[in-house]
Amino acid sequence: MAKSALNRTSRRPEGRLIGYARVSTDEQATEAQQLELRSAGCETIVEEYGSGASRARPALARLVREIGTGETLVVVRLDRLARSVAHLLEVIDELNAKGAHFRSLSDPIDTSTPQGMFSLQVLGAVAQLERALISERTKAGIKAAKAKGKLPGNPGIRERRPEALAKMTAAQKAAYGARIQATASQWLPIVRRMRPDHTWDDIARFLKSRGHDWTPERLRRAVKWMVSEGMADKELLRKSPPRPPEDRLMTLVAGIHSSNPELTLREIAGQLERLHERTPRGGTKWSPSSVKNLIDRAKRTGLLEAV
DSSP: OHHHHHHHHHSOOSOOEEEEEEESSTTSOOHHHHHHHHHTTOSEEEEEEOOTTOSOOHHHHHHHHHOOTTOEEEESSHHHHOSSHHHHHHHHHHHHHTTOEEEETTSSOBTTSHHHHHHHHHHHHHHHHHHHHHHHHHHHHHHHHHHTTOOOSOHHHHTTOHHHHHHHHHHHHHHHHHHHHHHHHHHHHHHHHHTTTSOHHHHHHHHHHTTOOOOHHHHHHHHHHHHHTTSSOGGGGSOOOOOOHHHHHHHHHHHHHHHOTTOOHHHHHHHHHHTTOOOTTSOSOOOHHHHHHHHHHHHHTTSSOOO
């Protein structure tokens, strides 16, 4: 009876298996990986060509963004997916947030089973230990350098050597891209829905009402990077048409409503008054009917989902 129960809890959930095959250069082929993935039951396979150290993985980012609940992302080996343990854990966190799973054919990682989740927890502990050790070694190295009268850091950066500065710039760009991809699933769908009909100010305000800390400038820069990497349509960067002042209010009210659908119209009106927002007619006192009109408009324009 206990064995039967264990088998039921370990059984992989039903759902589509989606393979991900990556090779380092255009000269290499993914046929060997595709053969293994199809043998494992993957009907759909996404291919990616790029260095293992590269942080830009547009095909992988699109796959993670579009994968559905109950579906499983499958790779032949872990090194085909992630460039580090930290990157692997980031990808799996995104999959978990969408109710999807991850499986590596050559490694004991399968997040749809208790055994696979245990292996993943071990990897997480190793990654945490690795970060702690690196931090300790860095602090010890700086202390030793100071004791010898040496300045800490990269001498090439201090001396403004062009090759060192170029490497630093490339590393900063790569780190920025990784941060953008890690959170894109939380904000990019909203940007796609609202641009270019709404200004960057309106979208940043809407995202902030839902708990995302964006300024219009940072948001536009992030979308520009996504477009440059082929992860977003350049139409998102098109200039917004002039919009009447009430459209800004509509966006603000839609953000308040979507962040907490349980709020009554009167409670939203109270929030607007505390924010010192004037009504569409320029008044200082908000009525529930004015709030309802803006919510209805937001539903008609697609800013809010109509129930």
